Amino acid sequence: MDVKRDPPKKTKRNILIGVGVAAIAATTVALSNLEARPQGVARAELWIDSVVRGTMIRQVRAPGTLVPEQMRFVAAVTAGRVEARPLRPGSAVTRGTVILELSNPEVQLQSLDAQRQLTQAEQDFVTLKTSLESNKLNQAATVAQLKTQRANALREASVFEGLDAKGLSSRNEVQRAKESAAELEMRVDLEQQRLNLLAGALDEQLEKARANVERLRAIARFQLERVASMRVLAGEDGVLQSLNWELGQWVNPGQELARVAQPGKLKAVLRVPETQVKDVVIGQKASIDTRNGLIAGSVMRIDPISQNGTVTVEVALEGALPKGARADLSVDGVIELERLDNVLHVARPAYGQPESTVGLFKVSADGKTAERLSVRLGRASVSTIEIQQGLQPGDSVIVSDMSRFDNVQKVRIQR
Numbered sequence: 435m436d437v438k439r440d441p442p443k444k445t446k447r448n449i450l451i452g453v454g455v456a457a458i459a460a461t462t463v464a465l466s467n468l469e470a471r472p473q474g475v476a477r478a479e480l481w482i483d484s485v486v487r488g489t490m491i492r493q494v495r496a497p498g499t500l501v502p503e504q505m506r507f508v509a510a511v512t513a514g515r516v517e518a519r520p521l522r523p524g525s526a527v528t529r530g531t532v533i534l535e536l537s538n539p540e541v542q543l544q545s546l547d548a549q550r551q552l553t554q555a556e557q558d559f560v561t562l563k564t565s566l567e568s569n570k571l572n573q574a575a576t577v578a579q580l581k582t583q584r585a586n587a588l589r590e591a592s593v594f595e596g597l598d599a600k601g602l603s604s605r606n607e608v609q610r611a612k613e614s615a616a617e618l619e620m621r622v623d624l625e626q627q628r629l630n631l632l633a634g635a636l637d638e639q640l641e642k643a644r645a646n647v648e649r650l651r652a653i654a655r656f657q658l659e660r661v662a663s664m665r666v667l668a669g670e671d672g673v674l675q676s677l678n679w680e681l682g683q684w685v686n687p688g689q690e691l692a693r694v695a696q697p698g699k700l701k702a703v704l705r706v707p708e709t710q711v712k713d714v715v716i717g718q719k720a721s722i723d724t725r726n727g728l729i730a731g732s733v734m735r736i737d738p739i740s741q742n743g744t745v746t747v748e749v750a751l752e753g754a755l756p757k758g759a760r761a762d763l764s765v766d767g768v769i770e771l772e773r774l775d776n777v778l779h780v781a782r783p784a785y786g787q788p789e790s791t792v793g794l795f796k797v798s799a800d801g802k803t804a805e806r807l808s809v810r811l812g813r814a815s816v817s818t819i820e821i822q823q824g825l826q827p828g829d830s831v832i833v834s835d836m837s838r839f840d841n842v843q844k845v846r847i848q849r
Contacts, residue, residue, distance in 0.1 A: 473842055474846040481781070482832055483780050483833050484780070484828060487778050488775075488777075488779075489773060489776075490773075490777050490779040491770060492771040492814070493768050494710045494714060494816065495816045496766075497704070497767075498722075498765055498767050500700045500722075500759060500763045502696060502700055505694070506693065508533070508691045508693070509691060510663075512663055513538055513685060514538040514685050515683070516534060517537045518681070519533075519535075519681060520532060523674050523676055526697075527673070527674050529671055531667065531668045532667060535665055536685060537664060541657075541664065545658055551653075551654070559643045559646075563643075566632075567636070569636075570632050576625050576629075577625045580618060580622045584615065584618035587618045591615045666691055668694050669694065670694045672696040673694070673697045674692060674694055700759065701751060702748070704747045704749060713772075716734060718733045718770055718771065719731075719770045722766075726757060726758045728756075730753060731751045733747060733748070733749055774813065782815070782816075782819045783834075784834055784835040788812065788814035792811060793806045795839075795845060797832065797847070802846065803846055806843045807825070808824055809831075810822040
């Protein structure tokens with residue numbers, strides 16, 4: 435048969451429910467008061483630097499190459515085919531060293547023709563001079579003959595006048611003698627004028643003929659120089675830098691044949707970014723790294739134009755060059771812009787431009803956390819940058835790339 439049972443007591447059940455509710459409430463309150471745990475970053479991944487006050491040297495770093503201070507470009511004077519190439523780049527040459535030999539029959543024929551024209555002109559000059567001098571002498575003889583005839587006529591006229599005074603000669607004879615003397619006087623004057631005209635024309639014609647000979651002589655000399663130029667000379671004492679021609683190639687006038695540089699006289703040509711060249715001026719000190727030693731120098735020229743985002747800056751090198759320094763060697767240059775005394779500075783961060791405000795993480799005193807601060811940056815150098823506002827001497831900041839934490843204000847530094 436069924437036995438009637440009493441229902442359980444509610445006192446114990448109510449106690450358990452109350453305890454559970456209290457625990458949940460306490461947990462909720464604790465979680466609401468618990469600060470969110472910041473993201474962590476390994477200390478080995480960070481580059482931390484300390485803010486210091488002192489002297490900061492502003493510098494600009496730029497790549498470049500070593501080039502000769504004096505470079506001679508050897509160009510082709512005339513067209514021709516390469517027949518001989520006795521030297522290779524790197525060879526030491528003198529002013530008269532033959533570096534290429536060309537051939538061109540047409541140039542040689544033009545030279546021979548110029549010589550023929552010069553010889554013909556010289557012969558024509560001699561013939562003309564002989565003819566003009568002969569005509570001048572003939573005219574002088576004519577003048578002399580007429581002068582003699584005039585003198586005889588004057589004497590006859592004087593004789594007839596004496597006879598006429600004594601009644602021994604007629605008036606017609608006297609008049610005829612006087613007219614004959616007057617005619618010869620006029621003929622002498624005309625022939626003398628002709629002689630003077632021949633003398634003046636002779637000098638002028640000979641001068642023009644002589645000028646024509648000199649012109650043809652210059653042409654012949656130029657043609658000879660063209661023939662001689664096919665034996666291409668270095669033209670400068672130095673080292674043959676380039677000679678990019680092979681046997682059988684055809685050379686056109688004006689083409690570059692070779693380059694000759696004076697050894698030991700090099701300069702650095704740096705390619706400075708156009709955004710950094712504004713503070714570069716002539717005379718600033720520079721240091722050139724050849725990867726085999728450092729060379730001191732100074733800025734001697736700044737290109738007025740920009741190409742491909744860079745400006746060419748030439749640096750004059752001072753002192754002896756290290757071993758291995760040669761033309762076209764790749765180098766790195768550092769130009770000293772200015773020295774800033776008593777300024778706050780720190781290692782240049784991976785982000786942020788000069789004269790701008792950026793967020794930097796300042797490391798706490800215990801080194802366990804870093805909090806973002808707004809920092810005003812000033813003038814920058816190659817590896818350092820000026821701090822104008824936001825940090826104090828002795829502060830430690832993270833200068834490595836922290837772009838992945840742009841959305842947080844605080845990070846935890848893990849050991």
